[in-house]
Amino acid sequence: MELKSKVLNATVIVAALGYFVDLYDLVLFGVVRKISLEGIGIMGDAQKMSGDFLLNMQMVGMLLGGLLFGIYGDKKGRVAVLYGSICLYSLANILNGFVDQLPNEEAFMAYAACRLFAGIGLAGELGAGITLVNETMTKESRGWGTTIIVSVGALGAVLAAFVSNISGDWHISYFVGGGLGLLLLFLRFSTFESHMFAQTKQEKSIRKGKFLDIFTSKEAWTKYVACIIIGLPIWFAIGILTFLSGEFTKTMKITEPIVAGYAIAATYIGLTIGDFLCGYLSQIWKSRKKPVLLFILAGCVTTIIYLTTTGISAFGFYLLCSCIGFSNGYWVNMVTIASESFGTNIRSTVTTTVPNFIRAAVIPITLLFRQFEFMTNSNLFAAGIVGGICSLLALIALRFIPETFGKDLNYSESWKS
Secondary structure: OOOEOOOOOHHHHHHHHHHHHHHHHHHHHHHHHHHHHHHOOOOOOHHHHHHHHHHHHHHHHHHHHHHHHHHHHHHOOHHHHHHHHHHHHHHHHHHHOOHHHOOHHHHHHHHHHHHHHHHHHHHHHHHHHHHHHHHHEOOOOHHHHHHHHHHHHHHHHHHHHHHHHHHOOHHHHHHHHHHHHHHHHHHHHHOOOOHHHHHHHHOOOOOOOOHHHHHHOHHHHHHHHHHHHOOHHHHHHHHHHHOOHHHHHHHOOOOOOOOHHHHHHHHHHHHHHHHHHHHHHHHHHOOOHHHHHHHHHHHHHHHHHHHHOOOOOHHHHHHHHHHHHHHOOOHHHHHHHHHHOOOOOOHHHHHHHHHHHHHHOHHHHHHHHHHHHHHHOOHHHHHHHHHHHHHHHHHHHHOOOOOOOOOOOOOOOOOOO
């Protein structure tokens, strides 16, 4: 099967729409966090702890789902993962819209279960799509394919914010997310398995999807861990600066009301533009690493501006959120680097687990933020410390990742006999 050089092919379009729905559902809880918790009887200060718990349940689900669907993708196929993941997160989101039919305590536990299973399902979409596109396109053009997927996908988060604010009903937001996922299943019938995977699958002697094999080689696990660490600033920006924006605006002395959904939408509009620019620079510079370095440094600058700005208007704050999103828009290169760094027999596992380990890192990042917030009695200062740690670790990790632009992906790893 000849590799595709055409950028807007069926696989890219379907993968982009898949990631669009994926991100809609991924950020939806952040958008409806306050009103949905009120809907199950959780009010006032109790929302902070309850909201953190539900977000962490979703991220734990993504951690588990990343391993489950990543390994399954290397053993059974990339396309099979897409079907399974879509079904799971679609049904979980539809059920999430009914949790307030239960008594309050049971409703909270049902909410947590729905976020857990939605997280497991959401974990498979991006990794499988990126792997499939990278293995079906030429090495010269695949960067454009992943750029389209991530840039279009980021707009799903914007839709989540607008659906919530237009409808004013958190139930409808969850139903729309589940419905979009089920509609996406019909589009998946136009995708085909990659020839690279089909060849590898026939080789019975090759170990496929063995996650622990990565840690038998120093070079392999160093690359793997470094791929995760370079993405930490992105989810610090999303999980702390954006999802908790309502807490920061009080300290920043912003008197106008801030709508959390609009802050998230503004951030993801910035991410969309940033991801497209990062992918573009990667193709022009013929390098994955150089644009990542540029964006990490830009993220440091915008974070400092964010944490030192006070007394601005609501519009000014949303503009600041979009700048935060733009400067952290290197997710496209991060997932592409992860996918290009490993052989076909482990590629799905790596490409699926890396972004989900990064997303799950919001759990320790949030805990660390809360600890520094308690110690310093300042959420802005605490965010500065945690953001600085994430950025420093990312800059160090980038040095341990080899350049992958233009790399031939038709090979298998053989670390362990």
